[in-house]
């Protein structure tokens with residue numbers, strides 16, 4: 001069996017009396033794309049936030065390549081190989097598409113975040129950034145400000161930033177949300193390509209069943225914050241848990 005890159009062990013968060021993520025234990029292995037599904041409010045985004053460090057756990061552990069990162073900051077987890085699709089609000093909307101990608105590559109090589117002028121002199125960083133932009137079909141937008149991009153192109157840039165970061169664990173939260181039918185396949189093809197890097201693992205929160213069917217090697221189902229099912233797509237999709245969750249019926253038995 002391939003190497004476990006990410007593991008949550010009894011991961012829990014409570015908001016007041018409400019348990020949003022309830023003792024979720026799960027291991028994510030190299031070479032695997034895991035779709036995380038469940039009804040609205042099931043705890044998917046909160047589980048992502050706990051893994052990436054946006055919120056602190058009430059109990060349990062997050063391990064990244066065997067190391068306990070539960071108490072580490074978002075930035076520290078990122079440096080250790082955990083990559084979550086960037087929230088564009090946290091980026092530099094007034095810088096160009098190319099400059100944004102170049103900053104990620106520069107930071108990855110630990111040359112500092114604040115060296116834009118030097119970076120422009122670094123041809124190799126520009127070349128690497130352009131290669132990423134070509135991969136996501138955004139090279140013709142290289143000089144556009146991020147704030148000027150269409151929604152679909154902003155989502156593509158999110159994927160570009162993640163590819164530039166080159167993490168061991170890729171985390172995507174509904175990567176095609178709000179994209180047109182023309183634009184979505186580009187992003188889905190990119191994620192499919194990333195699966196070929198068999199030493200990485202990919203986590204995908206997704207509602208669209210056709211996307212899950214195309215991409216997932218494994219599905220985990222969250223319900224009321226707890227792990228309700230975990231297995232191969234065909235098996236999980238046929239299970240009562242998923243049938244009932246997606247038919248909107250109650251899941252008292254889970």
Ligand SMILES: Nc1ncnc2c1ncn2[C@@H]1O[C@H](COP(=O)(O)OP(=O)(O)OP(=O)(O)O)[C@@H](O)[C@H]1O
Nearest residue numbers: 015018019020038039040041042043044045046047
């Ligand atoms: N900061 C918070 N404070 C209080 N409650 C929260 C907070 N964040 C999330 N919750 C609650 O935790 C539960 C899980 O929410 P979460 O957004 O993780 O669900 P989800 O499965 O991602 O849903 P969706 O599919 O609608 O995005 C919900 O009941 C939500 O109201």
